Amino acid sequence: MQQLTQQAVRMDDVPLNRFHLKIAGLTFGAHFTDGYVLGVIGFALSQIRPQMALTPFQEGMLGSSALLGLFLGSLILGWISDYVGRQKIFCFSFVVITLASAAQFFATTPEQLFWLRVLVGVGLGGDFSVGHTMLAEFSPRKHRGVLLGSFSVIWTVGYVAASFAGHFMTLLGPDAWRWLLSSSAIPAFIILLLRIGTPESPRWLMGKGRRQQAMDIVHRYFGPNVLLVDEAPVVSRQRFLSLFGPKYRRRTAFNSLFFVCLVIPYFAIYTFLPSILKVMGLDQNFGTDLLLNGLLIVGALLGIVLTVVCSRRGFLIGAFVFLAACLALMSLLPGSFHFGLIVLFAAFTLMMSAVSNLVGVFPAESFPTEVRSMGVGFATSMSRLGSAIGTAMLPLSIVHFGMPVTTGILALILVIGAIVSLAWAPETKGLTLVDAAHDTQQRTDARAAVPAE
Template sequence: MDTSKVIKFDDVPLSKFHVKMTGITFAAHFTDGFSLGVIGIALTVITPQMGLSPFWQGLIGSSALLGLFLGSLILGWVSDYYGRKKIFMFNFVLIAIATALQFFVQTPEQLFILRIIIGIGLGGDYSVGHTMLAEFLPRKHRGAILGSFSVIWTFGYVLASFVGMFLHSTLGDSWRWLLVSAFPLALFVLIYRMGSPESPRWLLRQGRTEEAMAVVKKYLGDNVVLDDEKTEQQMGTFSDLFSKKLITRTLFNCIFFMCLVIPYFAIYTFLPDILKIMGLAENFTTNMLLNALLILGALLGIWWTIKFTRRGFLINSFIFLSIALFTLGMLPDSSKMLMVITFAAFTLVMSAVSNLVGVFPAESFPTDVRSSGVGLATAASRLGAAVGTFLLPMSIANLGMTYTLLWLTGTLVVGTLVSIAWAPETKSLTLSEASSINKAG
């Protein structure tokens, strides 16, 4: 090796290998968005066919999120012990099989179980997919690419609306075809993940230095070195996430993530019903316009992730979202145009700042517990989202729209306060430097 041309692992230029790893991880996130997006549309057909009560609507609507909680928590921890590669494949075996079986369900209970299994696979992929990609990407491009997860997820989520409208108008048993339409996506991801390498950072922390360097040389070049990671064997434990060194980062990632996704999933899972109650459906082509704003916001989020500090972007977004949702809850029914403008602005910023859920957790934890940390943050967020989605139909029915929006605003206020207190600044740092920060920047 020509030592004058030695390149640090965190500074290696983007290569075809990076593009491939990004592609198969993004495809998984697209499948996730699509799989979660279809259930809200499918429920509009399933509810009258199966006679679902608000309880069962909430239960089925939140079932994949409950599975995401379990999968993120358990499979993230497993991958820190047994490797990223195995879970990287196993996730989509679960997802593909359970997705296909949805076509044959006859009862709400069967659908609920299958949606939980799908969620377990998706949850495992959240923790391992983000971790795997973060551990390969150079720091110069890490924030923009990890932030782009939200864009890809949003495209999948929005595509579900278009597919739902098409199938609903052409097929009698449309909800079955809609739910199983995610199967080709899951199968595609599974096939193209075959042969993916193990994370060299993980191998290095297990003391398997020769294997780690073999992966680096094969996929990134002979002159690339892993010099910013500890080379001694080190096995982290799940309890390390609650140690004095990591507790602040653990709490920050769990709480900020949860406070963003609770209103996101609660509102957009039942968007048609919410807009109808607010009286916006007749004079505003809401579904398509808001979906377009979700995509535009996600794209803006990439730019804002590059342009602004991580910490500033998060805090200012939380403040804006809190004010917007509070305003939306307090506006009188006669203020239709102001409702539209406020809801549109809320949607745009919510989609944009959601990019950071793919960045902060992956940059916050050391290699030996990175998947566990990402998994725990994702699990906390999905548990919160599942509870919020489950409660929303009953909250609207019993408390009304105003009080429902106000308690959702409360979650955003909590996110604001936690971010001000604990959000670190990880921009432009190597992965090891970013994960060693102990306090807000």
């Protein structure tokens, strides 16, 4: 490890500067686009359903198509980026998103639209794994939690923007869904242009043994007195299966399972929101959407505050318990008790939006540089696979079991998330990335076995 002089400062401890904010802004663009892409499909399906004579199965597959692509993209492109570098995937992912988004305008069959949305999801999934990694590896530890947690706010803004676009664009005519779906190409293309010329992650370069290139980037963007602590070089034979070896398997299991248990209820409920609202005696109109979108944004902002004030571990466990209690009560209350259902759903929406901030924090802080993109990508891919399955199965569950039983099943998933977090969640707040990854391994090992004295 390098010896630090009085004048030198670690990259983990540099003050927040314009470059940090630029990388954050470019990374947030993926989450805005993701929220927008997933938000518009519900409005578009209302027009596509009669035009293409969709079956319930086709409707479910179109609703989950981008999530399936997110699973594939997070898994594959996150793995590739640990070999070829973060910056290449950082730009390539938005080439895919832009082209596939625009091509949706010309889709004539459900199958064409399905595969195009899968491609959009592939690009978003790859960017999720690399974007979280890039921002984590550039950010000072003092501000890392806020920057990574802010992803949820930007995603929510994109989702809200999709809601407004959906309400107004669907009034333009029977082919408005084409303009609505392809409109995601506009923010994607802008983000692509702005990302051209971004530097490679110096931590990745250092791990590859390219120390001089790494230090040139550090000195250029943070100053000549900033030092980057040496990390173990990435072995070229590193394989994806290492995530499941003794060294990383517990952190891989924790990040994948907690992520899955959060997003299954989120996407299942909000993709088919009209059915949920109907049970509560509400219609999905502009006023209702405005209220729910307001709760989502307030919740996301509240999540940033709680990420700073609370411990990461305590916030996550408490949120799981609260969310599970809300859904359990909703499943038990009679449908005629509209006011109680509305209050519980509002509380659920607020807390779900808040705790979603942690999905951008825990995976990036849990893995070391050598497998960070791979680990973040795998956790993200598992979450999107789970949410795709949950979203596709929700209409069938409501038909066969009814809304109360379906809500109870989602509550059980949240209980599983609480148990996993109690067993394995580390505390990474305030640590450097090197120390956080090391501490994660120590804590998870200590919960699995009695530590040697």
